[in-house]
Amino acid sequence: MDIKELENLKVFNPDLKIRKLKNKKIIINVIYFETLCDSNIVNDFILKPINKNKIKSIEDIKNKLPNGNLKEIKDMQTLYDSLYSGFTIICIDNKFLSFETKAKLDSGIIEASNEKVIKGPKDAFTENYQTNIGLIRKRIRNKNLRVIEHTIGTSSKTKISLLYMDNIVNKDLVDKVEKKLKSMNMDYVANSNYIFENLNKNNYMMPTNQTTERPDLVSFNLMEGRVAIVVENTPQVIILPTFFSDYIKTIDDYYQNTKNVTITRIIRIIALIVSILTPGLYIALTTFNQETLPTSVLINFSIQREGVPFPSIVEAIVMWITFEILRESDTRIPFVIGTSMSIVGALVLGQAAVEAGIISPIMIIVIAISSVSSLLFNDNDMVNAIRIWKLIFLLFGAFVGLYGIFISVLLFLIKLCSMESYGFDYTLPDAPFSKELQKNNIILTKNFKLNKRNHFLTKNVNRR
């Protein structure tokens, strides 16, 4: 047990404070995490009494400092544990005492509004940088959690910290990201988006990182061997790298019975296919390849199209643009008007358009199912990527028919397979195929969930 060990820790934990107070002839070390401790408590109940009283030995501290939760610390492990739990450590002559000085990190923390889960914690990141790191530390009480701080922005001097688990993470990834962070040259960091756009050399349609407002998701991913970037004044924390298969998973999956997760994931995959494919496929089948549809379906469709003055492609694009306008307006207008506006938009507009004979009912169904399916993914970048691909499929389907759909599927797969996420293949774990990781791909096995990690990200420590 040595105070110097703690000083080494300070290199990777800039929020660790070690104050040396001189009282008479002895030096009193006060050690605490400013992110975890309430500085008022530390000032009022530790620093002030130490200043006022005469202290000769550790016994004096025990007697004169008012604190309900006071412990003597005998070994390094308990010292770390209490330090990471928000205790303040007082050290005199290598004798350690701990005082509870936890900051109320929960107050002012609002419920996650964009990424909802049924089971699981409801807290979300705030604009406060310290609170955000505290929320992560609260979940991983371990000295291996490294917080590397950078300051980016010549004018804004925004604090940015790179978080990772030292014993789990792939070091190459950390070096790569850190190099990029150091070479970053901007005058102002408006949002975490500015950071990851700068990290990415290639301009891909699909996102290669995830921004989240959920601290549980960040700490889960840190334990998986990923890297997180906390940006000051941004309630979204960046997680990287992410792969295509990550977007069909949510943190909610791990909070539920593993057997039921498989069904949810299959539904998400179906939704992805439906949202990209349906408008294009519908147009291709009904305007070029009518022979592929069963007769009764064809009759049904042709009845619905009776009297519609526009070609199918115009119909589809009009409906699609209408939906996008509704979606955009729904995110911008205040909540109170929002509900009434969506009733007007969705119900009245849709119903009226069908009755007026401008749009066929089946087209409304096709666009609606495809748009609703794309909203299943809670990463907005993914939703937007799906939107663009949907349009490409639609155009190919409308101009060349089924042949065009095959071309665009190929195009989609080629694009996907050529992508790279911070040095890793984007289509992991399907290409390159990993048999082990299939246990957390479409299906999730209990054994994998409890005992294993993604071995591409962690190299050697893939056992929990």
Next chain:
Amino acid sequence: MKKIIIFIIILLLSGCYNYKELNELAIVSSIAIDKKDDKYLVSAQIMNAKQKEDSDDSQILVYEEEGNTINEALRNISTKTSRILYEGHLSKLVISEEVAKEGIMNILDMFQRLTEIRNEFTITIAKNIEASKIIKIMTSPESVPAEYVSITIQNADISSSLTYSTKLDEFISLYLKKGIDPVISVIEAKNYKEKGTTTDNISTTDPITSIIVDNIAITKNGKLEDFLNKNETIGYNFLRNQVQEMIIPVKCDDKNYASLSVLKSKTKSNIKKEKNQYQINFNIKSNAIITEYNCSKDLTDEKTIKELETLANKKIKKYINSALEKQKNSKSKFLGLERLIYLDYPDYKYEDYSVKLKVDLQLNRKGETRNSSKGDKTK
């Protein structure tokens, strides 16, 4: 930017080849072919798709036109309608007896050649009536008569073996094979009247005119040869291993009958050659259940069951023998017996052959009641 421009140009260069909107199509559901003087008289049944609310209109329209070829006649029909004739969903081809006798292969070429048309529509022969008349009859509950007929033929084939639905691809593949001739299902109109072609026909409980599915017609060199009756058709289906389900009525005592329902049947054949005599052995194994029993014998007794089984075997043999009898007197090789020999002995030159039958029907279950109530009373 360049990429996007190239992308758009490539799309536009295709020029929307083969683009048709659904509401510009006249979906042809069935085609009927008759002979008028030296030309073909082709009638096309078109689905008149309308919203359900105003369903007083007829669900189908039939246009007739003449031509030296089928395709020419169809082109002539397109002058009569504002829409493009679309044959991709053709489900039934009706050929009149006269045309069929002259040669079916003459008219099938177009249907094979056009890329749009599926190879899976049913070919039927209209018996005792012009083909153009039979496709005008309104049917219910299937509002499209072509669908009605296809479904009815399929049901008659699957559940009672009373006909055999021949699709285009099967017809042609059997036509090309050595030692076998294809068969065609037959449809007839019952009590044909002009009124049967109006919506009156479907607004009553007792349709004035209806389309009924008859048995099958046999061909020789792609020409209609003769029609089979009910027993011969069942015999044909047994020998060709095409029985899926059927009902065998047997007389279980002097007055009363029992029904045995065949649920599974398999026909195996092998050829024996002794000197210059070929012998075809058919081994028919069927599973059946008792679905009706009106006699008063004790069904719990194994003897009664055995008795029923022998009666059923006799009945099946009777069906098959009637088919064999027909084969002897006909030039058509509809049973494909020569083909069976040819497959084992390719040097076979249509010499004499004999047929030996072995029928083994097994009764597995007796339905919901074990014994008959009549049988219980007399016990």
